[in-house]
Amino acid sequence: MIEVFGQKYPNVNFINAAVAGGAGTNARAVLATRLQAGDAPDSWQGHAGQELIGTYVAAGQLEPLNFLYEENGWLDVMPETLIPLISQNGNIYSVPVNIHRANVLWYNPAVLKDAGVAVPTSLDEFFTTMDTLKAAGMDAPLALGEQWTVMHLMETILLASLGSDDYNGLWDGTKSWGDADVAEALNDFVKVLSYTNSDSASLSWQDASQLVVDGDAAFNIMGDWAEGFFKELGKEPMTEFGWAPVPGTAGTFQFLSDSFVLPTGAPHRDAAIAWLTVAGSKEGQDAFNPVKGSIPARSDGDKALYDVYLQSAMDDWAKDVVVGSLTHGVVANDSWKSEIDTALGLFLLDLNVENFQTSLVAACVASGPCE
Template identity: 35%
Template sequence: MNAISRLAAVVSLASLFPLTALAGEVEVLHWWTSGGEKRAADTLKELVEQKGHTWKDFAVAGGGGEAAMTVLKTRAVSGNPPSAAQIKGPDIQEWGALGLLTEMDAVAEEGKWDALLPEQVAGIMKYDDHYVAVPVNVHRVNWLWINPEVFQKAGATPPTTLDEFFVAADKLKAAGYIAIAHGGQPWQDGTTFENIALSILGPQDYHKAFVELDSATLSGDKMVKVFETLQKFRGYMDANTAGRDWNGATGLLINGKAGMQIMGDWAKGEWTAAGKVAGKDYLCVPFPGTQGSFDYNIDSLTLFKLKDEANRSAQEDLARIVMGAEFQTLFSQNKGSIPVRQDADMSGFDSCAQASMKDFKEAVGNGGLQPSLAHLMAASGYVQGAMFDVVTNFFNDPKADPKKAAQQLAAAIQAVQ
């Protein structure tokens, strides 16, 4: 072997040392378990493994993440947290206050996160002005999903107002279809409720109610109308909603048994997994009355303090991968969301995603960008839980009084602040 060959061999071997020495384990707690979500999570696993790290999947089923949080608390208290966990919104601040999170400022500076993220999003990812979480994507919650073939058979037209919604729902029901596919779980009830609230209250009063937690707005006449409308929605759902998972409800649309579903854009991942095409096999329209507003849910991975140096290195690589353009695109294309990076190339996305990104960028500047309460973006889990209790109890009682429900909502939220 000549000198040049020996030098090349040494360089080649040396390039492997950092990878081998710093290869660690990445354990991620998440609840991406449905068809489209699992494909999205597998994308992250593959990119992590390409860096030489070991992926340890820590998936806990349950669309709203309640079960996952219970497991995480047990692990964190015992001093054995995962590398990252699917925590979001104000709950990131609570974990930060416990001193359990690690700062990722060096990786953020290297990746220019402040320049790539809208200010509202960057603020959510920081505790005490330090990055402790990395945003995965942006979901729009205020979408209405439509099966156009079912609509055509029923002679219905995609609605743009609540009045038009009920006209369409009546036609679907008369034609023998389930008008609204729904899963009777608290977080799904809450998702429907906040869509109606955004439509009736408008973005400013929505913010007053669910971010500022203003009692007068929470118990006011507009909120009474929100409950009245929710009660009316219940009459367009089938008798088998109790306990149904959200993707089961999406399946009713995909299989032509239902006409509409009120759900965030993760529902699109199920259509994609079924080989369906946006704009042809299914339609996405803003929930009636919420045009110009964007009710957002941001998936994020919150990063915990780790003792092992190799695992810390792997954790940093995880953060780099998540904010990378490749992952942001692949993940959102599988999950139905849009990239959080504002420089994302949307040309490879479907029409629903392109419309979502356009509306998101507009809402950033016009006051229409509002955080989802049902998905832990607007307030703490305690406030979310109070809302779920009131809404689900109301939803399951056909004789419930809307005015009393609004008063109960204000009282319940005030009690947990």
């Protein structure tokens, strides 16, 4: 994408001040120091949604980007249900350059075939299938890793159990965390956990994915960066690994995104706008995403540039209802997510749904939109 920018704006000196470190933790620390010192970069990358809005928009540090969306026709090529998730009070605050999907069920086709079971499409089918696999001698049909992957699993089960409208309601304050059907969803989560490996806390997401392709587990629920891991292992799609929406979530695309912003008082504002224009362009996104292993936020990407999994994700992105990920920054600000993570850690010690639900209600009141 930087190459595309250089071709379009050869007279602009692009300084890539990327900071190494997974999940952007190191970069965010450097950014905080720069912002505090009044040394804002011309743009930066963060997770689309509340991770940016709840931190930087709340502090008055970002400009709205509605003018860019209108001038470039982006509202016509990005899903209608995406825009509210990257906006506040009608103002759009970031340009998503890529899309990853959170609600993906990865599976081992040979394991399912040997057990005589099909890919489940509902939570009830999921439970029945895993019961069959356990009866056949597979102790933990669902591979799981460390705690952030447990939060990732939880958000997909909440979506499957509640549906997209009520799932969205949890994050915008129109659905109470104390409702009976939320308790049912959390009980579904407990049941799902009963099919997972006991050593999950010591495993990375890659370790959990490895269990699936090795045939030691049948399933893993993980974002679609797992496909890149399987490809690195040389595994063949739909032969040595397969994918489907998390049971109960077909027709819904639970997303996360890397996106760029325009800081208030950007030192080189015109150059920053030029960068954002490239970041939101078809050419820019089609240059970046096939390399990243993600899909464009735009629905008009050139499918011929993408592999078979990413093509299927592009099809779903264009037609599905879009909802946001908790784990990856879309639906909850940092403090709210941190409180949920703390409550989840305590919950995993005793699996007491009543206490967990009480903590989730309190977290929404303390840091979310609940009263």
